[in-house]
Amino acid sequence: MCGINGAVGLKNISELLFEGIRNLEYRGYDSCGVALMNKTRLILKKDVGGVEDVYRKHNVLQLQSNIGIAHTRWATHGKVTQNNTHPFASNDGNFAVVHNGIISNFRPLRDQLQKEGFKFSSETDTEVLAHLLEKFYKSSRDIEKAFVKVLNLIEGTYAIAFISSHLPGQIFCARRESPLMLGIGDEIKFVGSDFSAFIDHTKNAVILDDGEYAILSRDTYVVKNLLSREEITKPITKIEWDSETSRKGGYPHYMLKEIYEQPQTISNALDLEASGLDEIVELFAKSKNSYLLGVGTTFYVAKYAKYVFSQIAQEFYPSISSDEFRVLTNLNKQSLVFSASQSGETFDTLSALKYAKSKGARTAAVVNVMGSSIARLVDKVVLQGSGPEICVISTKAAVSQMVILTVLAMKLALKKKAITRKTYNQHMRALQELPEIIQGILNERSGFIHRLAHKYSGTRNWLYLGRGVYYPIALEAALKMKEVAYVHAEGMPGGFLKHGTLAMIDDDVSSIVFVPPPEDKSLYEATLHSIEEIRARSGFVLGIHFTEQGKNGALYSEELILPKVPPLTAPLIQLVIGQLFAYFTATSLKRNIDKPRSLAKSVTVA
Ligand code: AGP
Numbered sequence: 001m002c003g004i005n006g007a008v009g010l011k012n013i014s015e016l017l018f019e020g021i022r023n024l025e026y027r028g029y030d031s032c033g034v035a036l037m038n039k040t041r042l043i044l045k046k047d048v049g050g051v052e053d054v055y056r057k058h059n060v061l062q063l064q065s066n067i068g069i070a071h072t073r074w075a076t077h078g079k080v081t082q083n084n085t086h087p088f089a090s091n092d093g094n095f096a097v098v099h100n101g102i103i104s105n106f107r108p109l110r111d112q113l114q115k116e117g118f119k120f121s122s123e124t125d126t127e128v129l130a131h132l133l134e135k136f137y138k139s140s141r142d143i144e145k146a147f148v149k150v151l152n153l154i155e156g157t158y159a160i161a162f163i164s165s166h167l168p169g170q171i172f173c174a175r176r177e178s179p180l181m182l183g184i185g186d187e188i189k190f191v192g193s194d195f196s197a198f199i200d201h202t203k204n205a206v207i208l209d210d211g212e213y214a215i216l217s218r219d220t221y222v223v224k225n226l227l228s229r230e231e232i233t234k235p236i237t238k239i240e241w242d243s244e245t246s247r248k249g250g251y252p253h254y255m256l257k258e259i260y261e262q263p264q265t266i267s268n269a270l271d272l273e274a275s276g277l278d279e280i281v282e283l284f285a286k287s288k289n290s291y292l293l294g295v296g297t298t299f300y301v302a303k304y305a306k307y308v309f310s311q312i313a314q315e316f317y318p319s320i321s322s323d324e325f326r327v328l329t330n331l332n333k334q335s336l337v338f339s340a341s342q343s344g345e346t347f348d349t350l351s352a353l354k355y356a357k358s359k360g361a362r363t364a365a366v367v368n369v370m371g372s373s374i375a376r377l378v379d380k381v382v383l384q385g386s387g388p389e390i391c392v393i394s395t396k397a398a399v400s401q402m403v404i405l406t407v408l409a410m411k412l413a414l415k416k417k418a419i420t421r422k423t424y425n426q427h428m429r430a431l432q433e434l435p436e437i438i439q440g441i442l443n444e445r446s447g448f449i450h451r452l453a454h455k456y457s458g459t460r461n462w463l464y465l466g467r468g469v470y471y472p473i474a475l476e477a478a479l480k481m482k483e484v485a486y487v488h489a490e491g492m493p494g495g496f497l498k499h500g501t502l503a504m505i506d507d508d509v510s511s512i513v514f515v516p517p518p519e520d521k522s523l524y525e526a527t528l529h530s531i532e533e534i535r536a537r538s539g540f541v542l543g544i545h546f547t548e549q550g551k552n553g554a555l556y557s558e559e560l561i562l563p564k565v566p567p568l569t570a571p572l573i574q575l576v577i578g579q580l581f582a583y584f585t586a587t588s589l590k591r592n593i594d595k596p597r598s599l600a601k602s603v604t605v606a
Contacts, residue, residue, distance in 0.1 A: 002086070002100040003027040004180065005197040006069040006161045006171045008218050009188030014063050016188075016201060021070040022051045023196040027600055031085040032072040035096030036065035037168050042096050046085040066218070067169060069161050069191075071098035074600045078123030087162075088127045090134035091118055097133065097162040099126040100193060101178040104156035129160060137166065144215065147172050151213065151226055157347075161191050174213035174226070179345050179373060182206040182214055182221055184236065189216040194369070195239045196388065203239040207371045237371050241388055253593040254391035255484065259579050260442055262396050263435035265386040269400040270407070270431055272382065277404075280338070280364050280380050281411040284315070287336035287362065291329060295322040295348045297394040297479060298340040298401070303472035304571070305340075305405035311469070312406070312427070313413035325352035331359035339365045340405070342389055342397035344372025353377055366404050368397045391594045393483050395579050398476065399572055403431060406568070430566035437565055438576055445560070446580060452542070452558060453584030459510050462489040463501065464578075465530055466514040466571075468523045473514050473571045477578025484596050485586040494530035505539035512581070514574045515545035520567045531555055544574050 003024025007013040017034060025032075032054050033046025043065075045058040051072060055061060071086035078084035087096040103109070106125035109132065114120065118131040129150060136146035143164055151160075151174055159178035163171055173180060173191045183190030183198030183205055190198035191214070195205060206223065208214060212232065214223045223232045251257035284290055292302035292309075302319035309315045320328055322339065325348075331337070337356035339349050344367040353363050353374060363378040368386050375381045386400045410427050413419040419427075462481060466474035475491030482489050492501060494513070505511075511534050516523045534541050535555065543556035546564055565573055586593055 002074055002098075003072040003193045003197070004069070004098050004100055004159055004161050004191065005071075005193070006098075006163070006173070006191040006216075007188060007198070008067040008169060008171050008216055009185075010218055011066060012064045013066055013068055013188070014061055017068050017070045018051065018055055018061060019200060020190070020192060020197040021072050023199075024193055025051055025072050025595065027072065027074065027193060030073055030075055030080040031082070032070070033085045033087055033098075034060055034068055034070040035087040035089075035098075035163060036063050036068040037163065037165065038063070038065065040165050040168050042089065042093060042163070042165050044087055044089055044096055046087065047082050048080055048085065067163055067171065069096065069098050069163055069171065084122045084124050086126060088122065088124070088130040090130040092134050094165045095130050095133045095137075095162055096164075097126065097130045097160065099129060100159040101157035101176070103128060103154050103158065105154065106156075109153070125156075129154070129162070133162065133164070137164075143167055143170075143172065147174070147213065148226065148229060159193060169217050171216040172213065173208070173216070175208045176210045177347075177350070177373070180208045181371070182208065182216060182223075184221065187218055189218065189221050191216060195241065195371075199239060199241065205237045205239055205371070206234045207237055207376075209376075240370070252587075253583075255393055255395065255583055255593050258389055258391055258396045259576065259583065261387070262399055262576060263439040263442075265384075265396045265400045266403050266431075266435045266438065268385040268387075269403045272385065272404065276380075276382055277408060277411060280382060281408055281415060283336050283362055283364055283380060284317075284338070284408070284412050285415055286334075288332075288334035289330075290315075290317045290336040290338060291325070292317050292319040292338050292340075293322045293325055293349065293352055294319075294340040295346060297398045297476060298342065298346075298349070300472045300476040300479065301340045301398050301401045301405065303475065304402050304469065305409070307469035307472065308406050308409045309412070312409040312419065313416065314418045315412065322346070322348035322352040326355050331356055331361045333360040335359070335361035337361050337363050339363075339374065339378075340367075340401045341365060341372075341374050342368045342394050342401075344369040344374040346374070350374055350377065366401050368400075392596060392599045393480060395480075399575060402572060402575075403434070406431065426566075427568055430568045433566075434569045434572065437563065437569070437573060441562065441573060441576060445562075445577070449560065449577060449580045450584045452560065453581050454588045456510065456542070456558075457485075457585050457588035460488060461509045462487065463504075463509060463511040464489055464491045464514070465494045465497070465511055465527075466491075467494040467527050467530070468516070468520075469571050470514040470516060470523070470527070470574065473575050473578065474512075477512070477514070477575060477582070480579055480582035481585065483599060484582050484593060485589055485591055486597065487585060487589075494527050497530050497533055502533060502537065505534055505537040510540040510542070512542045512544065512578075514571070514578075515543055515547075517546040517565065517567050517570050520570075528555070544577050546570060
């Protein structure tokens, strides 16, 4: 899981390449490198560390070149070392290659190349590509032919870009199951893992599909089919995001900026065109067995949707983590597989959808990134319009997806007459009020949540508890705490406590409880029982609740009282509190907020 960027133009491109690869750092940031062309000689600079540090250390911006490729890495094969960092050069120094994905048959290829005398400097799967290019070029004296031969030989997944001193004005690239797109500017062409690699310089993109390769030069580009080698006419995609939207806008971290954008992104979700949503509702209505899937945060989005569909539309759709999908499901032509994905590139979800398609099932998705692999794969897609989510930790994208899935459940309920038009309108009003309520909470409660998070930032173990639809909220809020603060946090249904976990309650384990509004009588009362169980064992409880009677010291050790809101939107408001609590705990602990350890924005490997 890495970021690729390349540019070929009229003038010096080293600074453009630097900006582009820095924008891609959310995809991986343990090491990075660049290959540039000094007249007809390739120069490689690479090292362990973030883009800024590596560029500074190696004076990359001093180098002059009008063509180059760059890479930022998140290690999959081989440790984080300078030798394992991309780009990789061929032994003769005439090819420099960057790659994202996994070459699954690299071992036999490496063994064979070693027998033929090629020397390897890394432990990676990627390095075989550079040596194979050298080998095949030597026999054909034709770079394109050599590239096609390499692509036909390798197995696995890839986005590849390379440059060669034999043709110092061209970038070659190809993809299979790893995203890659071209940026088409005047007298400059780009290749990148996503739009942010070149959005500051052109809004015209060509999205490569599997089985295609492309050759870029300053003034032209060509995309070809790998099998036929014939040219393909590809449509230009106009990028709607502006570069400013991708930046921090005065917030200390993207995570906070994105939490604060939620009133806007929820409004965007509610403004989505009805016809697109209706088509998906039609798919749910027609399907004999529907599944909801996602992974990580989007699995919790799917779990949330499971409750919402059940409660509003009286339909039970299992939610499944995408990586478990194959072993659990029984699909046929009457099945519908609906997935959520922020990036639209997540390997587990993409594979599950491909599997569903292979069984003849219908597929649909809610996705944030237009032109992404999942967006293009499924039969019907909802582009959620949340704008770029730069922080590796998902916040605004997940809450918007929950809103969209709630609207889908309401539409389905109305269609099958599980609710009246009056109830539908009431629910819709509740959703429409949500952006303003969240704005108010962000304005008025952030300070208090900050103080609370700081006070308890030394807590080593948290139990996050919720019942019913508050259970996926507890899971997702706990995931935020783990991801950004590296603090142990376990989400659990409140009812689970008495089946074992109560034994853990002591001074080292604190609980956060998501309490529903009292109008949700049975869920509310059941949640209070869970709290009493913990308090009876002198456990610490932070209650996030909506009861206005003021402080309730007997029940809670600490409490955060929220304004009265309709039960439909109460869980979403509590999730925003969970996001802020994790964020402020992480800032107190001085964590690397936007690029936390061991996480990448789009997990494009198995
Ligand atoms: C979210 O904070 C995580 N980074 C992760 O769980 C993520 O939600 C998961 O990898 C799925 O990603 P996707 O939404 O891009 O498919």
